[in-house]
Amino acid sequence: MTEEVALAFDDTDLLPAITQDADSGDVLMLAYVSPEAVKQTLETGLAHYYSRSRDELWQKGGTSGHVQHVEDVRVDCDGDAFLYRVEQEGGACHTGYESCFYRELDALNEDDTAEAEVVGEKVFDPDEIYE
């Protein structure tokens, strides 16, 4: 069944996109997308995002080679979040971990810091990838 979905880009230029490893189900990262980033992703089959800090469209893996081959793109009930289901080359996180969510939260402190346990797996050495 095909539906027409209203996307909530009109409220804001960017919306969050979750990236998930299509095989393992691991959640790899969360980033932001513009309409153009979603279009490029659908057209090329490679994950594109929009960098809020650099204020530009970027293709994941453009620098590191750790590209994401996109199996499909899902949209949520409210049209204000996306889910990229991908095959990840290398690791998703710039720290060298497979997933950006490599730490488990123990407790929040009063000063907006938190204690966390490292539970993820390192899959590459960032010093060898980002020069």
Add this chain to the structure above:
Amino acid sequence: MTEEVALAFDDTDLLPAITQDADSGDVLMLAYVSPEAVKQTLETGLAHYYSRSRDELWQKGGTSGHVQHVEDVRVDCDGDAFLYRVEQEGGACHTGYESCFYRELDALNEDDTAEAEVVGEKVFDPDEIYE
């Protein structure tokens, strides 16, 4: 290994939290959290969020009974996104689907709408839950 993580709540009051079914790996929803919502989640073991539209802390399932038992809470590399890994009672989406990401995007139109295919599974009738 335990680390201290700086959370990015200082830039904004709310941060995105992804919710994932801990057993199946399915991504269920994306919502926003305040520091208090994360604290309540860690303390009670039940997923709490912050509603941007109602401007209040809420416990998932408070109305519907579809609570989320939280196995662990992960935090990402930049301290600006969370991942709740949960056991979901009922369905996560208010539409009756198990996951809010029940539609696969085919193409974006010029007017911020999109064509999407329904691929998710309905697990409850919202008319019987939300009166």
